[in-house]
Amino acid sequence: MQYERTTEKDSKYNNLEKMSVSELLTNINNEDKTVPLAVERALPQIEILTQQIITKLSTGGRLFYMGAGTSGRLGVVDASECPPTFGVSYDKVIGLIAGGDTAIRKAVEFSEDSTTQGWEDLKANNISNKDAVVGIAASGTTPYVIAALEKCNENNIITGCITCNAGSPLATTAQFPVEVIVGSEFVTGSSRMKAGTAQKLVLNMLSTATMIQLGHVKGNKMVDMQLSNDKLVDRGIRMIMDALPISKDEASALLKEHKNVRKAIESYGR
Structure with a gap:
């Protein structure tokens, strides 16, 4: 054709x-x-x-x-x-x-x-x-x-x-x-x-x-992103601070513990 x-x-x-x-x-x-x-x-x-x-x-x-x-x-x-x-x-x-x-x-x-x-x-x-x-x-x-x-x-x-x-x-x-x-x-x-x-x-x-x-974004944030460099770790900390009433140090500690933004947010207050 x-x-x-x-x-x-x-x-x-x-x-x-x-x-x-x-x-x-x-x-x-x-x-x-x-x-x-x-x-x-x-x-x-x-x-x-x-x-x-x-x-x-x-x-x-x-x-x-x-x-x-x-x-x-x-x-x-x-x-x-x-x-x-x-x-x-x-x-x-x-x-x-x-x-x-x-x-x-x-x-x-x-x-x-x-x-x-x-x-x-x-x-x-x-x-x-x-x-x-x-x-x-x-x-x-x-x-x-x-x-x-x-x-x-x-x-x-x-x-x-x-x-x-x-x-x-x-x-x-x-x-x-x-x-x-x-x-x-x-x-x-x-x-x-x-x-x-x-x-x-x-x-x-x-x-x-x-x-x-499929649920891999929350609000407008990439909450399931891989933390593969310092820039993304910093972004993840700021995302947690936006979602929760906590300091940067607390957000950083949460992220370090859970190694995932979504899990860090969901763990708060448990």
């Missing part, structure tokens, strides 16, 4: 090499301003996918992100930030990238073209119908992702996607597609720009809304 791949259309700007630095930055920024509006138009799709993810994770399932290149890296980033931010285990949200971890830093040639490796990567993580899988591909044509989602569908595993082309093979494969149509890039075809920004915004929404619904 033929469809319009808007992420590959010619840039609205030409002779970029003749622009001043000021002109380049201004024009890139003007294009970036359109991305949140494109995400807004996709909110109904994002909500449906988020509800599916919440359902699976609330009953013990996991969330898998799958992608290649920039899209795969964005999924890995979002997955890797869930444990320190929300205190969930490292196998609750998993990012898979075509070419394996090596591809996070260096492109692995033709890895995205495999129609079998995506499913093998999922099987290596003991994928089951308790889980949800979200394919990420700006183009909507990445074989590594599409073929994996097809196998998921065959095995009664929930599938979603984030893509930036309407009516793409990926969107028609995923049960719960999210299509954020950002149009042509400032540098023609450079989908790490607006498309990448759009994907990052949607990933922020999916994981954050899910974790809030």
